[in-house]
Amino acid sequence: MERGFQERVLALVARIPQGRVMTYGQLALLAGTPGAARQAGQVLNGLLGHTPLPWHRVINAQGRVSTHKIGFGDVQEGLLRAEGVAFDDSGRCDLDALQWWPDDAPERTLPPAPLL
DNA sequence: AGTCTGACACCCG
DNA sequence: ACGGGTGCCAGAC
Numbered sequence: 001m002e003r004g005f006q007e008r009v010l011a012l013v014a015r016i017p018q019g020r021v022m023t024y025g026q027l028a029l030l031a032g033t034p035g036a037a038r039q040a041g042q043v044l045n046g047l048l049g050h051t052p053l054p055w056h057r058v059i060n061a062q063g064r065v066s067t068h069k070i071g072f073g074d075v076q077e078g079l080l081r082a083e084g085v086a087f088d089d090s091g092r093c094d095l096d097a098l099q100w101w102p103d104d105a106p107e108r109t110l111p112p113a114p115l116l
Numbered sequence: 117a118g119t120c121t122g123a124c125a126c127c128c129g
Numbered sequence: 130a131c132g133g134g135t136g137c138c139a140g141a142c
Contacts, residue, residue, distance in 0.1 A: 004127085005128085025136065025138095033125095035124085035126065037126095037137060038125080039134080040136080043128090059135090060135075062136095066135035118142105119142085120140105120142080122138105122139100122141105123137105124138090125137090129131105129133095
């Protein structure tokens with residue numbers, strides 16, 4: 001049943017707490033495939049509308065939703081707002097404050113610590 | 117500081 | 130075996 005990458009991404013998405021977010025690149029990283037951010041996006045693209053998973057809690061590294069193309073932009077933003085996520089005028093949210101990392105994340109998949 | 121562009125990486129059908 | 134795709138990053142404007 002294990003499909004590998006896809007299943008791991010979905011498992012991660014399922015764990016994102018309400019009011020928090022993860023990025024595509026982050027999902028790929030934690031799924032064990034750094035650089036496969038676009039594939040993470042493709043995985044999510046498949047389940048829009050027919051999934052119990054909190055797909056709307058996944059945004060891009062710029063802190064903005066990437067679903068406008070597919071017509072789910074407003075929906076996603078609305079769902080996040082309902083959870084307390086604030087978006088500024090340019091449609092961005094504060095990733096530093098809202099991005100969620102699993103507590104059991106291996107150290108090498110942790111966010112780069114500021115060295116200064 | 118903000119926005120746009122192009123090269124790049126990579127799983128899945 | 131091959132190309133697409135909800136991205137990412139670095140560099141230019």
